[in-house]
Amino acid sequence: MTDQYAVIGNPIGHTKSPLIHGLFAEETQQDMVYTAIEGLLEPDEAFADTVRAFVAAGGKGMNVTAPFKLKAFAIADERSERAELAGAVNAMKFEDGRIVAENFDGIGLVRDIEVNLGLPMAGKRVLILGAGGAARGALLPFLSARPAEMVIANRDVTKGRALAAKVGARGPLLACGYGDLEAMGRFDLVVNATSASLTGELPPVPPRVFSPEGTAYELAYGKRLTPFLRLARNAGVRTVADGVGMLVEQAAEAFDWWRGVRPQTRAVIDRLTVALD
Numbered sequence: 001m002t003d004q005y006a007v008i009g010n011p012i013g014h015t016k017s018p019l020i021h022g023l024f025a026e027e028t029q030q031d032m033v034y035t036a037i038e039g040l041l042e043p044d045e046a047f048a049d050t051v052r053a054f055v056a057a058g059g060k061g062m063n064v065t066a067p068f069k070l071k072a073f074a075i076a077d078e079r080s081e082r083a084e085l086a087g088a089v090n091a092m093k094f095e096d097g098r099i100v101a102e103n104f105d106g107i108g109l110v111r112d113i114e115v116n117l118g119l120p121m122a123g124k125r126v127l128i129l130g131a132g133g134a135a136r137g138a139l140l141p142f143l144s145a146r147p148a149e150m151v152i153a154n155r156d157v158t159k160g161r162a163l164a165a166k167v168g169a170r171g172p173l174l175a176c177g178y179g180d181l182e183a184m185g186r187f188d189l190v191v192n193a194t195s196a197s198l199t200g201e202l203p204p205v206p207p208r209v210f211s212p213e214g215t216a217y218e219l220a221y222g223k224r225l226t227p228f229l230r231l232a233r234n235a236g237v238r239t240v241a242d243g244v245g246m247l248v249e250q251a252a253e254a255f256d257w258w259r260g261v262r263p264q265t266r267a268v269i270d271r272l273t274v275a276l277d
């Protein structure tokens with residue numbers, strides 16, 4: 001029987017995952033289908049019921065998107081360290097009646113920056129804005145890339161501090177509020193991991209954090225020049241990028257995890273890229 005995979009979210013109409021995994025399957029000649037499932041928001045157990053029904057029907061794996069990443073975390077039998085730290089799951093594998101959970105968002109982001117954009121993070125000053133699921137997922141992969149210093153700024157400073165306390169032993173990580181950034185000098189890489197761009201807002205980041213030779217990376221994608229990327233451009237930043245490469249790279253990680261074969265990503269990224277200007 002053809003192996004079944006799916007992405008689950010609500011709403012799900014916008015998802016690019018079936019297209020991405022369909023292209024990966026074609027390229028690597030895998031016998032699989034990948035569909036999109038709109039999960040029910042209520043009752044509370046609806047998510048778990050939908051996942052179990054998918055497994056019972058022969059499902060092998062699932063991607064998870066908003067708002068179910070925490071529910072996927074809760075129903076998992078086994079979680080990777082990355083998923084544990086993120087407190088969120090974006091990929092599941094169903095094995096011998098068990099749900100094994102992963103979070104590939106952060107590793108996809110690091111791959112896009114280091115491999116696709118050609119910007120190694122080792123020895124660099126890195127600033128992450130936001131302390132939600134995406135920022136949490138990025139922390140361990142970022143620290144593994146050995147930056148000289150990493151700062152996490154969030155409106156709710158307690159969230160950033162809790163993260164720094166949790167993973168501070170893994171590398172040079174500091175948490176602060178936006179007001180503290182004025183005195184912190186320039187960063188080589190500034191990553192907007194807030195959800196501000198989804199509503200056309202700008203996190204209160206001072207322009208002086210940007211370095212003209214540096215990079216500004218927006219996790220949201222397909223939104224052209226967001227207020228954050230515009231601010232970076234106006235500050236003279238040479239390299240600005242959105243999260244389409246991260247989206248495709250996290251999908252490639254999941255595909256490899258499920259199928260044991262790594263797909264090419266360049267052509268898929270090019271196909272999904274919306275020009276910033």
Ligand code: NDP
Binds near residue numbers: 155243
């Ligand atoms: P969460 O809801 O978990 O976290 C949102 C974060 O944004 C919080 O830290 C919140 O701060 C902050 N925030 C929200 N609005 C503002 C604002 N106006 N100013 C400053 N900070 C703000 O979201 P996620 O972490 O799941 O997603 C974050 C972004 O990453 C989204 O744009 C999402 O689309 C994108 N994303 C992209 C992916 C890709 O593959 N390219 C994958 C996953 C996510 P506070 O805690 O103070 O409320």
